[in-house]
Amino acid sequence: MATVDDCRQALYDLAARLDINAEAQGRLDLDRTLACRITDLGTAFHARIKGGRLVDITDGDDPKAKIALITGSDDLLSLVAGKLDVTRAIASRQISIKANPFDLLKLRKLL
Known part of the structure; x- marks a missing residue:
């Protein structure tokens, strides 16, 4: 099981990767709050x-977040490292993403 610090670092790594992608692909018209809830650690980030x-x-949850990613710590690390396919992870219920359908379509472009 990964630690809270490992999960925090994974989110920072994801942010760095998204920065590079945003520069290469142009701006994505999406401005939403995100909550990342780590089930096995009982912690969250927003x-x-x-x-x-x-x-x-x-650190901390945002219960009013427009998008919620719910996953275990090891799955978050695998997802960010590219070892876990998002579509398969959702289908197998390793991760759950709660968002409106239009936001989900835009999120696919990020991942």
């Missing part, structure tokens, strides 16, 4: 997806 970038990563 951030904002803005223009295809992940910004303002902070």
Whole structure:
């Protein structure tokens, strides 16, 4: 099982990767709050997806977040490292993403 610090670092790594992708692909018209809930650690982080970038990563949950990623710590690390396919992970219920359907379509472009 990964630690809270490992999960925090994974989110920062994801933010760095999204920064590179945003520069290469152009801006994505998506400005939403994001909650990342780590089930096996009983912890959460929240951030904002803005223009295809992940910004303002902070410890703690945001119950009003427009997008919620719910997963275990090891699955989060595998997902960010590219070892876990998002579509398969959702289909197998390793991860859960709660968002409106239009936001889900835009999120696919990020991942």
